[in-house]
Every structure is written in C-alpha cells, then in structure tokens.
Amino acid sequence: MSYTTLSLTLLFVLIPLILSKTLHLGLEKDTLIATIRSIIQLLAIGYILKFVFESDSMVYVLLMIALMIITATFNARKKGKNIKGITWKVAITVIVVEVIVQSILLGFHVVPATAQYIIPISGMAIGNSMILSILFLNRFQGELESHRDEVELILSLGGTPKQAIHRQLITAIKASMIPTIESQKTIGLVQLPGMMSGQIIAGASPVQAVQFQLMILFVLLTSAAISSSILGFLSYPTLFNDRMQMLKDKF
Amino acid sequence: MNTIYQPAIHFHNVCFEVGEQRILQQVTGSFPTGNITTLVGPSGAGKTTLLKLCNGLISPTSGEIFIHNKPINSINPVALRRHVGIALQSAPMIKGTVYTNLSLPKTLQGMSLSREEAISFLGDVGLDPSFLEQNVTELSGGQRQRVSIARTLVNRSDILLLDEITSALDRTSVKEVEELIVNINQKYNVTIIWITHNLEQAIKIGHYTWVMMNGRVVETGKSTLLNHPTKDVVQQFVEGCLE
Known part of the structure; x- marks a missing residue:
C-alpha cells in the first residue's frame, strides 16, 4: 500500500469528526490527538522494527x-x-x-x-x-x-x-x-x-x-x-x- | 476500681491517632477478669477504637496494652484474636448460610463445626434450628446480630468484646441476650467488655463501667456510679441519656 492510498483512509477519521461536531459529542480534539499519536507511534515502530529485523x-x-x-x-x-x-x-x-x-x-x-x-x-x-x-x-x-x-x-x-x-x-x-x-x-x-x-x-x-x-x-x-x-x-x-x-x- | 481482681486487660497511657486526629488520649485502666465492664459515652468517644485495640485489630500509637499481664505485642495476632473475641456492631456476614457463618471460626482453623454444635450455639442466642440453612441475606437486623454473637462464642474466647450488640434488637430480644451474656459470664468466668448506649442496661448488667468522652476515660468504677456520677460532665451525659 502506498502512502497516497493510505492517506485516503483518513476519510475514516473524517466521519467521526463530522459526527462529533454535528452531535456535539466534544470528541474532536481527542479523535485528532488519537489519530496523530497512532500515526507517529506506528510509523516509528514500523521503521524501528525494519531496522531491528535487518540488523539481525x-x-x-x-x-x-x-x-x-x-x-x-x-x-x-x-x-x-x-x-x-x-x-x-x-x-x-x-x-x-x-x-x-x-x-x-x-x-x-x-x-x-x-x-x-x-x-x-x-x-x-x-x-x-x-x-x-x-x-x-x-x-x-x-x-x-x-x-x-x-x-x-x-x-x-x-x-x-x-x-x-x-x-x-x-x-x-x-x-x-x-x-x-x-x-x-x-x-x-x-x-x-x-x-x-x-x-x-x-x-x-x-x-x-x-x-x-x-x-x-x-x-x-x-x-x-x-x-x-x-x-x-x-x-x-x-x-x-x-x-x-x-x-x-x-x- | 477494685484491685483484688487480676486484670484481664490493662491499658497504660494508651493513645490512638489517625493523622492529626486524636481518637484516644492517655487511656489508663484495667478490665478485671471474670467481670462485665460496660463502656458508655457519647458517639465518637473512642469506645469502638478501644475494643479494636483489645482484639489487636489496630495497635496504639503510643502506650501499652497487657492481656493477662503479657504485652499485647508479644502475643501472636491469630492466637490473640481467638482468645479475645469481638462481636462487631455492624454484624458483618460472609456470603452463604447461617451455618457457613457460624462455622467460620472453625473453618479458619482448618476444623469443622458439627450441626449439633451449631444448633446449640443458635439455641444460646434464641434462634431455632430452622435458621441453620437460611441465607444470611434473608435475616433481619436483630437476627444478624444474634448470629454474630453466636459466631463469636464458637471460639470459646475467655475475653469477649461486644460492640452495641443489642442496638438492633427488640425489647424481648434485648432481655434474652442480656441473660445470655450474664450466663456466659457466670458459667465460664468469661471477661466481658460491652459497649452500650443503654445506661439502664449498663447499670443492670455491668459490674463496672468506664465513661468515655472525647477519647478520654472520664470516670470509672462500679456500674452504680451512673446513678450518682461525681463529675459534672458525666452527670450531664447521664441526664441526657435518661431524658
């Protein structure tokens, strides 16, 4: 999967954000933080794992x-x-x-x-x-x-x-x-x-x-x-x- | 207090504090062996704390407690608590039947209580054998209190601590429990320390009494002292209770 394709899946983040705003759930900030954290953490661990696997x-x-x-x-x-x-x-x-x-x-x-x-x-x-x-x-x-x-x-x-x-x-x-x-x-x-x-x-x-x-x-x-x-x-x-x-x- | 009696429990300068709060202050005195001593005083005077100290559920912040002249800290806590039984005011129960609860002191020692013994203990507190298999959740406040007293008797302790055990009982039941406690005291020479709010009961049942206020023992002596206290604060307390 390319990063361009992956970025399309951010639509799945957009839907809860719109719902939260419309229904006044007040979860927009938490949803954004969770999304950003998961992107950073998982990408970081992906590159770390790549390095560890290759170093053997x-x-x-x-x-x-x-x-x-x-x-x-x-x-x-x-x-x-x-x-x-x-x-x-x-x-x-x-x-x-x-x-x-x-x-x-x-x-x-x-x-x-x-x-x-x-x-x-x-x-x-x-x-x-x-x-x-x-x-x-x-x-x-x-x-x-x-x-x-x-x-x-x-x-x-x-x-x-x-x-x-x-x-x-x-x-x-x-x-x-x-x-x-x-x-x-x-x-x-x-x-x-x-x-x-x-x-x-x-x-x-x-x-x-x-x-x-x-x-x-x-x-x-x-x-x-x-x-x-x-x-x-x-x-x-x-x-x-x-x-x-x-x-x-x-x- | 009469000194010809050996003290079953002796307090020497005992203080108990929780954080900044002083629950008991400089308590000194003895509970004579084989007698009934009542503890009276307003709520929050430190009476329940004093009972829990005797049973080793808590330890003094300072001062010393002696059980039959032995420092309480030199006695193994398990042995101490079997020797000094306590019936707690809330009459807590474990899940299960009356029998499960009655046999609990034996179960904790890896032993069992026979049904005949259990029925006999129930009889002592005026409950008939049909209660044995009843779930404790179905008991009334008074019945729970009776089961709690019976359970305390199972260890055959030679010192019994009773925390307002008749507060949830009706007048007839109170009389029965009073007779039971007097009987245990006379028959087995059990030392009894009994917290009560009922001053008439204290005068009628107790040989001695301790009047406690604000964590201090303000007056001790024969129970009849409640009829003519020497201190004004005790006089006011007695009048307030008897009004």
Missing part, C-alpha cells in the same frame, strides 16, 4: 522487549498506586509472562528464534499482561473497598491476612480473566482476529493464518492466567502489617 542482532531484540516491559509496567502501575512496590510487582509479573511464553515457543521450536517472530509475539503477550494487570488491580481495589467489613471480620475471628483476603483475591483474578476467555469463545464467529486478518490481507494462506492465531490465543490465555495470579499473590501481603492488621490507607 539479539541485543536490539532484547532492547525492544525491555522497552515494552517498561512501558507496560508504567501504564499498569497507575491502577495500583496504593500497593507498596507496585512498579516492581507489575514488572515481575510481565517478565514472568514473557519468560514462560518465549521458553515454550522457542524451547519447543514452535517458532524460529528470530526477531520477526519474537518481537510481535512478545508485544502481544506483554500487552495482554498489561491489560490483565490493569483489569485485576481495578477489580481488586473495588473488592477491597466494598468488602472491608468482611476482611475485618475474618481477621477479628483469628483468620490470617491470606484467609481474610482470599475471597476478594479470587473474585478479582476470575473477573480479570473472564474477558479473555469469553472473547475466545466467539472468536471466528463474530469477528476475525486482527493478526489473522492482517496475515490474510498480506497474502498468507488462511489455514496458516489460523494456526498462528490459535497459537497467539493460547499465549494470551496463559498470559492472562499468570498475570492476574502472580500480581494477586504479590500484592495482598502489602495490604497488611506484621501484626496482621489492615493498613488503613489501603482499604
């Missing part, structure tokens, strides 16, 4: 992954600011997800150990881990606020912090995983996933595109399960002190 150096691959982990961590930690050491907890979570995913894929030679495979798959695994961390932290916070009495009750009866927080922790882990599981149930029936569609448009065989898409779906499933579980179990102890008391500013 693992150092650049690792740098790219490190950048993804740092960005994901700083994005997700905003939702858990009252959890002590949230930055490291999210970073550890994302790193564990990345290590497990790449160990399985590269260890079993599912994909070749080249930048062309490692970087996009890392992006999807880390991106999903970030979203799951945000979903988990959001729900966990809500559960803590609405079930403060229940946590205090269990502590008052001689329960440990782990017992006191168990129900809220499990609810938050489950709730954060549901979107991933539910979206997989209807995949292919309602919509064709972006990666698969991209491959088909680029000329790949639909069957091969499906195979890669399935691999990614399984990666996302494990990324979801690992992210919310690790983050959950790393987070809850920081809500209590060594006398097994709820820290007031955390609930």
Whole structure:
C-alpha cells in the first residue's frame, strides 16, 4: 500500500469528526490527538522494527522487549498506586509472562528464534499482561473497598491476612480473566482476529493464518492466567502489617 | 476500681491517632477478669477504637496494652484474636448460610463445626434450628446480630468484646441476650467488655463501667456510679441519656 492510498483512509477519521461536531459529542480534539499519536507511534515502530529485523542482532531484540516491559509496567502501575512496590510487582509479573511464553515457543521450536517472530509475539503477550494487570488491580481495589467489613471480620475471628483476603483475591483474578476467555469463545464467529486478518490481507494462506492465531490465543490465555495470579499473590501481603492488621490507607 | 481482681486487660497511657486526629488520649485502666465492664459515652468517644485495640485489630500509637499481664505485642495476632473475641456492631456476614457463618471460626482453623454444635450455639442466642440453612441475606437486623454473637462464642474466647450488640434488637430480644451474656459470664468466668448506649442496661448488667468522652476515660468504677456520677460532665451525659 502506498502512502497516497493510505492517506485516503483518513476519510475514516473524517466521519467521526463530522459526527462529533454535528452531535456535539466534544470528541474532536481527542479523535485528532488519537489519530496523530497512532500515526507517529506506528510509523516509528514500523521503521524501528525494519531496522531491528535487518540488523539481525539479539541485543536490539532484547532492547525492544525491555522497552515494552517498561512501558507496560508504567501504564499498569497507575491502577495500583496504593500497593507498596507496585512498579516492581507489575514488572515481575510481565517478565514472568514473557519468560514462560518465549521458553515454550522457542524451547519447543514452535517458532524460529528470530526477531520477526519474537518481537510481535512478545508485544502481544506483554500487552495482554498489561491489560490483565490493569483489569485485576481495578477489580481488586473495588473488592477491597466494598468488602472491608468482611476482611475485618475474618481477621477479628483469628483468620490470617491470606484467609481474610482470599475471597476478594479470587473474585478479582476470575473477573480479570473472564474477558479473555469469553472473547475466545466467539472468536471466528463474530469477528476475525486482527493478526489473522492482517496475515490474510498480506497474502498468507488462511489455514496458516489460523494456526498462528490459535497459537497467539493460547499465549494470551496463559498470559492472562499468570498475570492476574502472580500480581494477586504479590500484592495482598502489602495490604497488611506484621501484626496482621489492615493498613488503613489501603482499604 | 477494685484491685483484688487480676486484670484481664490493662491499658497504660494508651493513645490512638489517625493523622492529626486524636481518637484516644492517655487511656489508663484495667478490665478485671471474670467481670462485665460496660463502656458508655457519647458517639465518637473512642469506645469502638478501644475494643479494636483489645482484639489487636489496630495497635496504639503510643502506650501499652497487657492481656493477662503479657504485652499485647508479644502475643501472636491469630492466637490473640481467638482468645479475645469481638462481636462487631455492624454484624458483618460472609456470603452463604447461617451455618457457613457460624462455622467460620472453625473453618479458619482448618476444623469443622458439627450441626449439633451449631444448633446449640443458635439455641444460646434464641434462634431455632430452622435458621441453620437460611441465607444470611434473608435475616433481619436483630437476627444478624444474634448470629454474630453466636459466631463469636464458637471460639470459646475467655475475653469477649461486644460492640452495641443489642442496638438492633427488640425489647424481648434485648432481655434474652442480656441473660445470655450474664450466663456466659457466670458459667465460664468469661471477661466481658460491652459497649452500650443503654445506661439502664449498663447499670443492670455491668459490674463496672468506664465513661468515655472525647477519647478520654472520664470516670470509672462500679456500674452504680451512673446513678450518682461525681463529675459534672458525666452527670450531664447521664441526664441526657435518661431524658
């Protein structure tokens, strides 16, 4: 696709801008910012990836992954600011997800150990881990606020912090995983996933595109399960002190 | 306060602050073993905070608390909370049936509560066995309060902290719960600290009373002191309550 052809697709930006203006939605500024940011960010990453693929150096691959982990961590930690050491907890979570995913894929030679495979798959695994961390932290916070009495009750009866927080922790882990599981149930029936569609448009065989898409779906499933579980179990102890008391500013 | 009794709980210069706010100030005094001590005073006097300090749900900002002469911080928090039971004013429940809630103290210890034991605890608080399988969301305020009291009894604590446990009950139920608490106190020599807004109840049930105002203990002694307080502020409070 040429840049001239691509510029024609800006018509798809014009339509929401006109609608926003006509219906007084007030979204013109946000739409423009989003469009400009996506153009700059994606073009930049396109040229960076081109450079990394051509250089064929693992150092650049690792740098790219490190950048993804740092960005994901700083994005997700905003939702858990009252959890002590949230930055490291999210970073550890994302790193564990990345290590497990790449160990399985590269260890079993599912994909070749080249930048062309490692970087996009890392992006999807880390991106999903970030979203799951945000979903988990959001729900966990809500559960803590609405079930403060229940946590205090269990502590008052001689329960440990782990017992006191168990129900809220499990609810938050489950709730954060549901979107991933539910979206997989209807995949292919309602919509064709972006990666698969991209491959088909680029000329790949639909069957091969499906195979890669399935691999990614399984990666996302494990990324979801690992992210919310690790983050959950790393987070809850920081809500209590060594006398097994709820820290007031955390609930 | 009579000194022949060993203190079950002793406060020494205890302060509790949240940020700049002083909730308790320089609280010193003892709760004698095997007696019922009532805590009375206007809302916001720090009574609930004092109970939570005894159960270790919170710790003092300064000062010391002793449980049977042992510094509270030297006692494992889990052991402390089983030893010093508390029935919270809001009577919080976990999701499920009355039985799920009654067996909670045992479940937390990896044990189970038999149905016979559960029925017996229900009987203690005047509820019949048919309540056992009832979902807690279907209980009235008074019934929740009774289940909360029964649940606190399951750990067989030797110190019981009761936070306005009769505030949601009707007159007949109040009488039954009062009789139950007196019975537990006499039969098992359980030390009871009971927050109440009902001064008649404090005089009738309590052996001793602490009058609290603005985070301070302003008067302590035998419960009958409420009939003839020595301090003007207490006199005004008593008159206000009895009007």
